[in-house]
Amino acid sequence: MEENKKKNDLILIGVLLMVALAAYFCISFFQGANTKNGVAVVTIDDAEYGRFPLVVDTEERIELPDGSYNLLVIQDGKADVTEASCPDGICVNHRAISKQGQSIVCLPNKVVVEIENGEESDLDAVTN
Template identity: 40%
Template sequence: MEKKPTSKNIRRNDIILIVGVLLVGAVLFIVIASAKTDGARVDVLVNGDVAESYPLREDRTVELAYNGHNLLRIEDGTATVTAADCPDKLCVKQRTISKEGETIVCLPHRVVIRISGGEASGMDGVVR
């Protein structure tokens, strides 16, 4: 039964599956992107609890020392990790975050940097 590889590697059902999966991804993306709002605070979570919190609008650089070191930079309303001593450096590679709910994760140090709405969502109004 297992011996015979199918002669056609891409069948019609495969295409339908791929297109379907991509559609689901696109729809989810639109739904999530439209629900996003600008954040107000940068929370540093360690093991799921907020350990530190800073306003997103004030530029600063913070040295985080939880299970290791991560350098958090807050600049022009965005947050990013510029340096870290974790083995994979994946937190440094992640893009900058600014919208409510966006996160930067450093798995080895079990640190999550998250944008939260904080007080009255730093925004006067949105014109579209």
């Protein structure tokens, strides 16, 4: 009986691990393959704040009415939040993002930075 339970535990762990790994690789594969002219789209509480193409290096201080802020830095084709007023700093610790669908979320400030595909340029389509 107990042995059976241990076996079921292992099966459960194995299945979950495989599903998670498969999902992880599928997601990173599709994200990489689908990213073209990425744009970092910033939304605050579901309202769009601004769009920043990843090819242009910029620094944007996202200010909220209550005085809190997130500092978005775009460099080398990647978007990263390097400074923020939120207490947990999860958005600051998050890696820089560059692939379509990736996002950095600051839950306390309700700020979401998400990578979307930009307009497809003809030049890229040809050289592809």
